[in-house]
Amino acid sequence: MNEQIGLRGRAWFKALTGSDTPNGGDPNSVLATTATIENQQSLFLCVVPDKSSRFPCVRDGQVGLEEAFTLATHVRTAIAEDRDKPREAKRPIIAIVDVKSQAYGRREETAGIFFAAAVAADAYASARMAGHPVISLIAGQAFSGGFLTHGYQANRILAFDDAGIVIHAMHKDAAARITRRPVAELEKLGHEIAPMSYDVRDYAKLGLLFKLLHADDPQHPTSNEVAEVRNSIQQAIADSRKGKLDLSNRWESDAAITMRKGTLAVRAALEAQWFNE
Amino acid sequence: MEKIEFNYPEAKRLITKRAHVGVVGSGDMEVLLEPNREEGAQVFITTSVNGFGDAWKAVFDRFFSKFDGAVRIDINDAGATPGSVLLRLEQAVEVIEQ
Amino acid sequence: MNAPTLIPDFVNRKSFIELDARARAQSLFDESTSKELVGPFDRIESPWLAKQGIAPQSDDGCIVIKGKIGGLSAVAIAFEGAFQGGSVGEVSGAKMTAALDLATEDSEAGKPTAAILLLETGGVRLQEANLGLAAVAEIISSALALRPHAPVITIVAGTVGCFGGMSLVAGLSSYTIMTREARLGLNGPEVIEQESGIDEFDASDRALIWAIHGGEQRVGMGLADVLVEDDAGKIAAAVRDCVHKGVPEKHRSEQVELYRARIAALDTSSQIDLATLRRQWADPQGGVR
Numbered sequence: 001m002n003e004q005i006g007l008r009g010r011a012w013f014k015a016l017t018g019s020d021t022p023n024g025g026d027p028n029s030v031l032a033t034t035a036t037i038e039n040q041q042s043l044f045l046c047v048v049p050d051k052s053s054r055f056p057c058v059r060d061g062q063v064g065l066e067e068a069f070t071l072a073t074h075v076r077t078a079i080a081e082d083r084d085k086p087r088e089a090k091r092p093i094i095a096i097v098d099v100k101s102q103a104y105g106r107r108e109e110t111a112g113i114f115f116a117a118a119v120a121a122d123a124y125a126s127a128r129m130a131g132h133p134v135i136s137l138i139a140g141q142a143f144s145g146g147f148l149t150h151g152y153q154a155n156r157i158l159a160f161d162d163a164g165i166v167i168h169a170m171h172k173d174a175a176a177r178i179t180r181r182p183v184a185e186l187e188k189l190g191h192e193i194a195p196m197s198y199d200v201r202d203y204a205k206l207g208l209l210f211k212l213l214h215a216d217d218p219q220h221p222t223s224n225e226v227a228e229v230r231n232s233i234q235q236a237i238a239d240s241r242k243g244k245l246d247l248s249n250r251w252e253s254d255a256a257i258t259m260r261k262g263t264l265a266v267r268a269a270l271e272a273q274w275f276n277e
Numbered sequence: 278m279e280k281i282e283f284n285y286p287e288a289k290r291l292i293t294k295r296a297h298v299g300v301v302g303s304g305d306m307e308v309l310l311e312p313n314r315e316e317g318a319q320v321f322i323t324t325s326v327n328g329f330g331d332a333w334k335a336v337f338d339r340f341f342s343k344f345d346g347a348v349r350i351d352i353n354d355a356g357a358t359p360g361s362v363l364l365r366l367e368q369a370v371e372v373i374e375q
Numbered sequence: 376m377n378a379p380t381l382i383p384d385f386v387n388r389k390s391f392i393e394l395d396a397r398a399r400a401q402s403l404f405d406e407s408t409s410k411e412l413v414g415p416f417d418r419i420e421s422p423w424l425a426k427q428g429i430a431p432q433s434d435d436g437c438i439v440i441k442g443k444i445g446g447l448s449a450v451a452i453a454f455e456g457a458f459q460g461g462s463v464g465e466v467s468g469a470k471m472t473a474a475l476d477l478a479t480e481d482s483e484a485g486k487p488t489a490a491i492l493l494l495e496t497g498g499v500r501l502q503e504a505n506l507g508l509a510a511v512a513e514i515i516s517s518a519l520a521l522r523p524h525a526p527v528i529t530i531v532a533g534t535v536g537c538f539g540g541m542s543l544v545a546g547l548s549s550y551t552i553m554t555r556e557a558r559l560g561l562n563g564p565e566v567i568e569q570e571s572g573i574d575e576f577d578a579s580d581r582a583l584i585w586a587i588h589g590g591e592q593r594v595g596m597g598l599a600d601v602l603v604e605d606d607a608g609k610i611a612a613a614v615r616d617c618v619h620k621g622v623p624e625k626h627r628s629e630q631v632e633l634y635r636a637r638i639a640a641l642d643t644s645s646q647i648d649l650a651t652l653r654r655q656w657a658d659p660q661g662g663v664r
Contacts, residue, residue, distance in 0.1 A: 054643045057571055069635035076631050104562050104570035110587050110647045111638060112598045114561040115628065118515075118546025122628040125519045144499070144508060145561055148540050152512040169504040174569065179501055193426060195465070195506040208509055246476075247516045250509065251469070260506065262422045263469035269419060270439065270473040273412040278428040297415040300395055301432040302457030309415055309433055325430040351418075353430045 006049040006061040008140035009098025013046040015226045030070040038234045046096040057105030063146040064103035068116035075123035087131035095151040097138045102145030117149040124153035133240040142167040155240035156210035165200040207255030281322040285341040288318035292346040296372035299365045306354035310369040313349040324354035391607040392533045396455035400440045402607045409442030423503045432458045437467035439474045445615040448488040456495030456535035464500040468510020475517035482524035489525045489618045498539015511540035528617045531557040547628040550617040551599035553590030560588040595653040
């Protein structure tokens, strides 16, 4: 399955922007370009595997130091260029997500990958708070620190609905090892406990997604499927332009009312006590 | 995980304070001790370690042989030994009797 | 009697690390100004742990205390490292997010309220996996929303360290305070050894671990700001300093170009030399300004 990582991301980047070549000065692992969605100039970003990266631990599509700083650079440039524009004219930023994880490497830890990831998350969140619609399209995998770095600060998240989509805090094997459960038991548990599930349809129950999308073969989208996805991205952009700039839509969603009772209870209690002095 | 409950109807002394001690860390537990709304004392235990109901009973029988407060005690336990259970209970009593 | 002068400092020192999260948070506030919010008796526990046979904790391992620090409004939010490794669950994460949001609300209403995050955490709680990860994303967003109005100050003090998603929160803080005993990184050594092999990282090499992740190195290379002894008084004083300094002119995590250039300049043909990195990065260009 590992060989698949990044192929879907690249396929959708190409399908939506018409290109898949990195910019001069960027590492080969980051695709960034401006393309239109419904006449709006939008910044598209994607992290892809680079077999010849000078950082060995990102060669399979992990998000490392260069990826994080490169994403942040592009996002910050868009924020600066649109600084004086009104909210409705700020360009959309579309993060196409297909990331295996963050990089698990000594070079990365030494040079502070925690900080690099924070820089990228800061850039995406700053764009959102400045009024840019930030949309994540999960085309493949979205794992833990990789997703926090690239995509999880979006106003709206879109994901395909097939078995190739995995959104999770940890890979199945590692989670089984650490929780001392066999993989089969972990999968069974996922069906009973939605936040543990590796199935995107269970993830959708948590109220974090704007919409589930479908493509018969997401690695080779048809032109109809591409048009559908464009349409959904456009809806997500329109919805974020009229929504709040924070992430409250995630815990105020209909699904969250059922699935995030703990979140809502603790928020209500804290608010009541905070102002009660 | 197991849930265990005990009642000590003879513990009738009025208690006005409440106490929280301990952490649900490995081999430890937390105690929430407060005035009971019902008659007597009640104990509600949630423990990650199953099959020690008798040991819990022995600890609380011993505790309530000396303590007579009408309290509600809630315990979340991550495998505390009987010795550390008693220690935590004594710490909680110390707080409310101050 | 000269005897008292012979008693070394550490005898009178009150260890911060030996305190639990609640006592750590309390120790930062001006006397009798602090109040805990949504404490154990509110009993908002994890809805997910009991379903998996694990005893919950009545505060879900996250303690929120509001009060004054050096006369200024502040809220401390502390993760208890002894409960589930200080992991971020749905409730503990939402508590931190909500406290940050309320601090922002007060700040925007003209009452700047600093947030002090006591991070003793391995990251996302695996039993609540996707809600833990979502909570981290929300904490990041809410910390960034507060940061222009009042400082967000992270303390990493104990030996659990600060790893996983919460390390990003340290990374975007206005100021980060660390002890020598503390570690800060995205991935712990065991995870790296597991994922990339023992040649990449030998998780039994404690000297190497602290040389990379330890407080001295992180402060030395400018990715954290204050190195303090494990002393409750000194840590409280360092926090007061940061609260008084207020919002820095430029946050470290906004300095994309500088750090991107530094990464570009790294020689990656072999492992990076720690002392050289410290020398190259510890110039006044970087850090918090």
